[in-house]
Amino acid sequence: MKAPRFAYARPATLEGALALLAAHGEEARVLAGGQSLVAMLNLRVAAPRVLVDINRVPGLGEVALGESCVRIGALARHAELERSELVARHLPLLARAVRHIAHPAIRNRGTFGGSCALADPAAELPACALALGAKLVLRGARGERRVAAGEFFRGLYETALEAGELLVAAEFPLPGPASASAFGELARRHGDYALVGLAAYAQRDGPALRDVRLAFFGVADRPVLAARAAAVLEGRRVDEATLARAVAALDLEPRGDLHASAATRRRLAGVLLERVVKELAQ
Template identity: 55%
Template structure:
């Protein structure tokens, strides 16, 4: 398949990008790593009039740490995130998730910002962002705003980003002392979109959990923060009984969407199994 005709522009500055977005809005698509966009074009599932290539915009690149927050530029490649010492030290959940993000060739080009902005419900990074309380910085011609990850994802490929806005960076609080993370996913093959995936983050004191944050992907039309399951573990000493309570509560938190790879019931079952294992591992890691 060959892509339908489109115009292509490669601006040299962020202002230029925002100007173009203001002018073209939904008729334009941002080209970052192109790992989802290009197949979509070649399969003629999307027919934008204009591609705005942001790969020359320096201020969208890089990973940095300041004042307890990790900043991941929208153009940071998955491969860069995967090998980043900042991410390894301050965002162990993301470091753990990265090897599950597609395959080497895709990670070499695909970007962190692209994964967030696309909002594929089976993707790992949006759920990590939700679990870790990340904020996304959106810019348009008129200014910038920060949107919390938990209120950013609206549905299948749907987000709070307006047509004239560009996701410029993600800001994620660094892991604090006493906290631990755990990430697990199941896929038919390594690197595939998940059948079920869980991101756990909590303060772990001995085997007592607090500030528990459980987020799921590969389940619904968007990453899901599990309020009930998180609450069921809150303040509890981790035990088989608590594990069962968490798994039970998860039934009210998640309403998985089935497809031919796995039914809704199987996805819920797998999310429950993974949750138990992920918290087991998180507690045992101490």
């Protein structure tokens, strides 16, 4: 199980990286943390001609507080998010979710940007980006653009990134004082991709919730917002009856796979909704 031949480049600047990506187009892949990509290379399910290692591009790993957002650099490692006081204070959802990603040795290398750019539908961070309304910052030869998380994740391992473009950061809007978040996932083993997971966000309005965003993962080809269930919860006090209606309104259509049938996933999504939203309301 050895990787196929490829060429490797390690640009020292963002411009250098973009130039390489422009030069090699579809034949190039970006190497960030490598915790999925190198495994795919070893398994020969990925066989790019060129790897562009962005690990030494300066400035891509920063986690910074802006006026209206927290900006997380693409190269920020999961372990850094786990330790970051900034993240803990402003994005507690992310702080919580990141602990569910694999294991410490993986979190030391894996990156925020890599997780988003790979767009595994069972991954935690894309769902958090969706729940929190983050914008993904993409840089290409023709400049920078921002894409909302809801637009960025397009399908199974599919994103809005175009050939030659690099994901450089994500901007998370600063949550207000009444905002709340909660997170839950169901995995057979610690650190596994979840059978079903839920990253949830809302504004608390007395005993009621507003602006409810329920980002499920592991139930579709990308993280998805359960809009109908959220609409049931919107503006209401969270009680058993409301929860039951929200669960009934879940319109997810997960597919069955090795680890759980579609029916099990549907059921687990409902259970998670109840448990996570209860926490959200507390």
